[in-house]
Amino acid sequence: MRLIDHERHARAMDLRTIPVHLGLGSSAKPVEGFAWDPEVLHAYSAAVAADGAEGRMVMIFDGEGPGEHWESHPAGDELVVCLSGSVTITRDVDGVRDQVRLGPGEATVNPAGVWHAVDMEGPSSVLAITATLGTDHRPRTGARPEDAS
Template identity: 55%
Template structure:
């Protein structure tokens, strides 16, 4: 896996292709070579293990339609911001499905350990601030 935490922040960072890791000591580092696939997620978790539960992954995602999977973050809360378009965050809490719809500029917080998915009404851009290590996925 060719994942690298880059200590140089002087260049432009395209959050759609290169997430930003926020770590201990208010440190920010681009995560080059990141992908939403098992090997890259494992490499990321290993690379930022020293940050423990305090580390966060900042990602900008362009989405359209129904989310393909459920996920949860046992390690902490996740912030989801609707940058453009409209999104619906679907959560499973105590066996019940709950939905919250966000318009551009609005955000919500997913509690630690809660299964959730994101659906969009057309094209949407989403910013997430996620406790990366320990994240779990399942088919929807």
Template identity: 45%
Template sequence: MEESPGKQEIKAYRLGESYAHLCDDGSVLPIAVGPEFWQSQIGALPPGRLISMFHSAQDWTVWEMHPQGDEWILQVSGSMTLILDMPGGETSVTLGQGEFTVVPKGIWHTADVIEPGEALFVTAGEGTSHRPRDRAR
């Protein structure tokens, strides 16, 4: 995944097809992603934060949780309501275009789509867990 300094190819990447991994050492790694990314590739990345973007046209079918750090979410277009399983009970926050929120480290969350659109995520991705949305807590 890593390339030597000065040998990294300079090109354009499409966020969504690739992620950008902001490494703690200050470097940035473009990462090509596929459906197996969260199961097999995330653990091989050096410490840092992952930048990704997803298009949501329907309510999420899973809950997710990031044990290594907070997740920053910016709604780029459309709108969604994030549902967070906080220690005191579920809470929600609705994001419209240009609005962001922070999901605290270790908090399970999912989302309902109000208007289809894209959101940008900055995540400490190592150890990310998913569970079906219909699963009892």
């Protein structure tokens, strides 16, 4: 995993495979070799640590069906935009649930620190702009995110 300076990355990129890190000073750096692997996530966190709570990851996710995990972003809000299909975001605040259903072009904000899960009804695609510092994931096995720890 490495961050690429935009001067050396003058080509189109697919945000499904090469996310972009938005950092301090309005910087935007493609993240080459990113993967949802503990070692890569650790390397990414170390590479962007200086951006602190201001750093953001921009990525597109494709899928369908229920999400496999709860997640929370304590360092900041997350913007989720439905690009295609239909997506339901379920939030859990102290055991109280709310849901937001999104169609193409619609968006919602997951507030900092709020546990949420994403379900895609049929083939769907979402764009996420996420505060990555301290992000936590828990399996979606318990009735509440706290039950999965």
